Amino acid sequence: MERNNHLPRQVALMRQSLFDQGYLDEQFVQLEELQDDANPNFVEEVVTLYYRDSARLVASIEQALDKSPLDFNKLDSYMHQFKGSSSSIGGRKVKAECSQFREYCRTGNGEGCIRTFQQVKREYATLRKKLEAYFQLARQAGPREAASRST
Amino acid sequence: MGTAAEPRFHVLAVDDSLVDRKLIERLLKISSYQVTTVDSGSKALEFLGSRGNDDRSSSDPLPSVSPNDHQGVEVNLIITDYCMPGMTGFDLLKKIKESSSLRDIPVVIMSSENVPSRITRCLEEGAEEFLLKPVRLSDVNKLRPHIMRTKKLENPKQESREESEGHGEIRSQPPPCQHELETQQGQHHQSQQQIQPHQQQKSSNNNKRKAIDVEEGLSPDRTRTRYSGVATF
Numbered sequence: 455m456e457r458n459n460h461l462p463r464q465v466a467l468m469r470q471s472l473f474d475q476g477y478l479d480e481q482f483v484q485l486e487e488l489q490d491d492a493n494p495n496f497v498e499e500v501v502t503l504y505y506r507d508s509a510r511l512v513a514s515i516e517q518a519l520d521k522s523p524l525d526f527n528k529l530d531s532y533m534h535q536f537k538g539s540s541s542s543i544g545g546r547k548v549k550a551e552c553s554q555f556r557e558y559c560r561t562g563n564g565e566g567c568i569r570t571f572q573q574v575k576r577e578y579a580t581l582r583k584k585l586e587a588y589f590q591l592a593r594q595a596g597p598r599e600a601a602s603r604s605t
Numbered sequence: 606m607g608t609a610a611e612p613r614f615h616v617l618a619v620d621d622s623l624v625d626r627k628l629i630e631r632l633l634k635i636s637s638y639q640v641t642t643v644d645s646g647s648k649a650l651e652f653l654g655s656r657g658n659d660d661r662s663s664s665d666p667l668p669s670v671s672p673n674d675h676q677g678v679e680v681n682l683i684i685t686d687y688c689m690p691g692m693t694g695f696d697l698l699k700k701i702k703e704s705s706s707l708r709d710i711p712v713v714i715m716s717s718e719n720v721p722s723r724i725t726r727c728l729e730e731g732a733e734e735f736l737l738k739p740v741r742l743s744d745v746n747k748l749r750p751h752i753m754r755t756k757k758l759e760n761p762k763q764e765s766r767e768e769s770e771g772h773g774e775i776r777s778q779p780p781p782c783q784h785e786l787e788t789q790q791g792q793h794h795q796s797q798q799q800i801q802p803h804q805q806q807k808s809s810n811n812n813k814r815k816a817i818d819v820e821e822g823l824s825p826d827r828t829r830t831r832y833s834g835v836a837t838f
Contacts, residue, residue, distance in 0.1 A: 484741045488631050500627055507623045534688065534782065538717045539624040542739045 461595040468588050477581055482544030498589045504543045505582055511536045512575065519568055529567060530559035540578075547577040614752050615639040619649045619685035619697065620715070625738065629684065629715075632745045638682075646685070646692030650700060653680060653707055680710055681752045686738075687716035687723065688782035695727060702731045711751040715740055718782075 472478045482497070489496045515532045518525060537552035551574040558566035616638045618629045626642045633640045643649050683701065687694040694714050701707045714727045717738040724735045733751040736744045 481739050481741075484739070485628075487742060488635055490635075493631070496631060500624060503627055504624050531782075534717075535622065538622055538738065541717060542622075542624050542628055 458594075461591070465588070465592050465595045468591060472584060472588065476546055477584055478544045479546040479549075480544070481541065485544065501543055501585055501589075504539050504545075508536055508539050508578075511539075512578070515571060519571060524564045524567065526559045526562055526564075526567075530556055533559065536574075545577075545581050548574065548581055551577050613637055613639045614681040615641065615679065616682045616684060616748070617649060617652060617680045618642045619644075619646060619683065619689070619694065621645060621686065621689045625686065625715075629740060632740060632742060633684075635742070636745050636748075641680075646689060646694070646697035646700075649683065649685065649697055653683075653701075653710075681755070682711050682713065682748055684713040684715060684736075684748070687714050687727070688718075693782065695723075695730065698727060698730050698732055709755060711748075711755050713748060713751070 473482075485497045485500055511532055515529065515536070518529050518532065533552055533555050537549055537556065540548040540552055551570060555567055555570040555574060558564075558570055616633050618626065618633065618640060620626045620629060620642070621644050623644075626644065630640050630642050641652065643652055683697075685694040685697055692700075694716075698712050698714065701710060701712055708731075711733045712731065713734045713736060714732045715736045715738050716723065719737055727735050734747060736747075
């Protein structure tokens with residue numbers, strides 16, 4: 455298969471747009487720093503792990519939001535964990551929505567929680583799609599491109 | 606054992622988050638530490654109880670430890686999350702400091718929440734550092750001085766083997782993990798870090814660089830040695 459010489463640039467542009475549009479923050483760069491020749495897919499592994507592991511938290515929060523009255527302590531506890539993982543992968547928008555959710559927990563605003571959780575899920579899903587596309591393109595470009603950053 | 610090869614330092618990482626465990630493990634391995642991860646304080650104590658730190662010959666090697674240990678691998682540093690269900694990182698810290706066989710192991714606390722009273726409480730209880738999550742490589746670089754300092758002070762023989770579990774002091778409760786009133790959310794990691802009387806940004810030059818042995822899961826010809834101290838063989 456002929457190598458597309460434009461791919462590395464496309465990968466770099468896609469990557470940059472994720473930062474420019476606020477989907478990712480500096481933590482993602484930190485993850486990239488942990489990649490090397492022996493661990494070229496570390497970032498993708500962590501992100502995959504994140505989506506797999508946080509699925510149960512999303513489900514738990516969903517369940518908890520169905521209860522009446524709402525248990526804000528429990529909701530906050532779940533969201534604390536979810537926010538933590540989201541933060542660890544550099545998911546900036548997801549993290550911001552999580553913070554908002556926790557604010558509503560703190561003030562006992564159930565309506566706000568329910569509304570914000572829809573935002574959380576939306577950002578969570580959007581980030582997943584964008585990262586999947588990015589990782590796929592990066593893999594096509596070649597392992598060196600996937601592991602390196604454009605600074 | 607080769608004459609040039611030095612044993613690596615062994616860090617025990619405690620975190621209930623799967624993602625964060627993967628992250629801290631990678632951070633530590635890339636810094637050439639041997640790493641054991643557990644997902645709870647009680648498992649941490651279990652692990653510590655059967656290790657060489659308390660001078661018993663370990664008759665039951667745990668599966669997570671490298672098969673190279675002859676005498677029981679000691680733990681040179683414990684890094685633990687603060688907010689964990691059941692036993693918090695603070696509880697774990699207390700138990701470690703109350704144990705005559707474990708109290709000399711440096712303990713570092715990690716937390717996603719920047720709560721000054723929490724930080725103070727942990728430091729007062731004997732934690733060496735308080736790191737804000739997400740933890741990064743520059744944070745891990747701060748760990749080495751604590752290990753080196755402890756190494757210099759430590760007695761090869763443990764004087765007392767007894768575990769003193771008694772604690773008669775009544776301390777006021779550390780801030781809980783939820784609904785922190787003093788939480789400063791949304792602040793950037795870089796500007797916060799921790800309240801430390803001494804902040805060592807770089808490893809000091811007389812730190813010995815561990816020989817790059819075959820690391821668990823990594824190929825021997827790993828080319829990357831970024832963020833390392835002086836490489837001496």
